[in-house]
Amino acid sequence: MSETEPHTFSPEEREELRESLLTWYARHRRDLPWRGDDVPAYGTWVSEIMLQQTQVATVRDYYVRWMARFPDVTALAEAELEQVLEQWSGLGYYRRARLLHEGAKYVVEKLDGELPGTASALRALPGVGPYTAGAIASIAFGEAAPLVDGNVERVFARLRGVGGDPKGRENQKTFWAIAAELVDASDPGSFNQSLMELGATVCTPKSPSCLLCPVRPYCSALAEGDVTRYPGKRVRKPPKEVALRSCVVSGDLDGERAVLVVKRPDKGIWAGLLEPPTAPPGELEGLLEALVGRPVELPAEPLGQLEHRLSHRLMTFSVTSAHVGEAAEPARDDARWILERELDDAALSSASRKLFALARGALSE
DNA sequence: AAGGCGGGGTT
DNA sequence: AACCCAGCCTT
Numbered sequence: 001m002s003e004t005e006p007h008t009f010s011p012e013e014r015e016e017l018r019e020s021l022l023t024w025y026a027r028h029r030r031d032l033p034w035r036g037d038d039v040p041a042y043g044t045w046v047s048e049i050m051l052q053q054t055q056v057a058t059v060r061d062y063y064v065r066w067m068a069r070f071p072d073v074t075a076l077a078e079a080e081l082e083q084v085l086e087q088w089s090g091l092g093y094y095r096r097a098r099l100l101h102e103g104a105k106y107v108v109e110k111l112d113g114e115l116p117g118t119a120s121a122l123r124a125l126p127g128v129g130p131y132t133a134g135a136i137a138s139i140a141f142g143e144a145a146p147l148v149d150g151n152v153e154r155v156f157a158r159l160r161g162v163g164g165d166p167k168g169r170e171n172q173k174t175f176w177a178i179a180a181e182l183v184d185a186s187d188p189g190s191f192n193q194s195l196m197e198l199g200a201t202v203c204t205p206k207s208p209s210c211l212l213c214p215v216r217p218y219c220s221a222l223a224e225g226d227v228t229r230y231p232g233k234r235v236r237k238p239p240k241e242v243a244l245r246s247c248v249v250s251g252d253l254d255g256e257r258a259v260l261v262v263k264r265p266d267k268g269i270w271a272g273l274l275e276p277p278t279a280p281p282g283e284l285e286g287l288l289e290a291l292v293g294r295p296v297e298l299p300a301e302p303l304g305q306l307e308h309r310l311s312h313r314l315m316t317f318s319v320t321s322a323h324v325g326e327a328a329e330p331a332r333d334d335a336r337w338i339l340e341r342e343l344d345d346a347a348l349s350s351a352s353r354k355l356f357a358l359a360r361g362a363l364s365e
Numbered sequence: 366a367a368g369g370c371g372g373g374g375t376t
Numbered sequence: 377a378a379c380c381c382a383g384c385c386t387t
Binding site: 366367368369370372373374375376 | 377378379380381383384385386387
Binding site: 053054055057058090091092093094095096169204205206207237268269270271308309310311312313349350351 | 366368369370371372373374375376
């Protein structure tokens with residue numbers, strides 16, 4: 001299903017749309033830590049990477065902590081990957097953190113610490129695609145670069161009555177063409193953010209507030225009557241079910257309680273993060289023996305089951321625990337002991353955090 | 366062109 | 377319980 005009508009506005013409509021959006025944005029924009037005159041281009045970069053497929057409310061605190069820990073591109077470039085992952089822990093899509101780290105090293109080593117100032121040059125940075133390049137270029141550098149994200153897709157689909165899967169090839173071309181046609185040359189950063197802000201706060205997926213919309217006179221979907229008909233449905237595969245067993249292994253280290261963690265491989269899900277020993281059912285005993293250097297006795301009954309839902313996987317963990325006495329150096333170099341009180345600051349996925357919490361809760365009762 | 370990659374807010 | 381989020385990269 002593709003739209004064939006032309007998606008162009010008259011010059012007068014274009015100007016009225018820009019004006020309406022910019023005026024609305026000036027009044028209704030949310031106060032966010034990455035908005036303000038004192039935010040460096042590096043801050044815009046960090047925020048835009050964090051905001052990929054992640055909502056503003058989730059990013060907020062992560063951004064503030066990140067900027068305190070890595071205040072500039074040099075600080076980030078000089079950090080170890082594991083420190084970077086520690087700051088990203090819980091935010092998801094961890095490849096973003098790796099690529100941001102690689103990008104920082106590239107900027108420091110090859111670009112003398114200066115972020116590129118155009119969308120096309122920004123594309124050279126790892127993790128910076130069409131959207132992010134347009135966002136940084138327009139917001140941090142004032143380039144009249146267009147941008148399309150999930151919010152903008154919805155706004156345009158309704159404004160112009162574009163049906164079908166918004167991620168479809170033809171629809172994407174349409175949206176980017178509209179964005180390029182409309183982007184305001186005098187204040188592209190505010191204009192682009194006004195579109196996203198409108199999508200996030202007014203032109204929402206389920207119950208849009210059309211009465212409050214600054215561009216309602218131009219909205220084709222509203223004129224038709226049923227705004228939520230646009231955009232069309234996205235097709236998604238159901239998540240794959242995965243069963244795993246985990247064992248929280250505790251031991252004594254310098255008179256303190258420590259737990260055994262294994263670093264995940266640097267590709268695939270949760271790449272480079274730490275986790276309690278985890279394996280498919282039937283393989284956990286072998287893994288533990290390889291890590292500890294001798295067979296580990298496991299309780300007959302698990303402490304509990306833990307479900308972890310991702311968009312593409314439904315994971316079920318059967319959780320057990322074991323105590324091994326003295327914490328001897330693990331036989332494998334991807335494993336090590338860390339003090340239990342250091343777990344909060346470790347580079348864990350949210351799933352691993354839940355696993356450790358379950359074991360700690362069960363043991364202290 | 367399709368699939369992998371996280372986690373949580375909203376409704 | 378769906379739906380979707382300031383997407384990008386690999387295959």
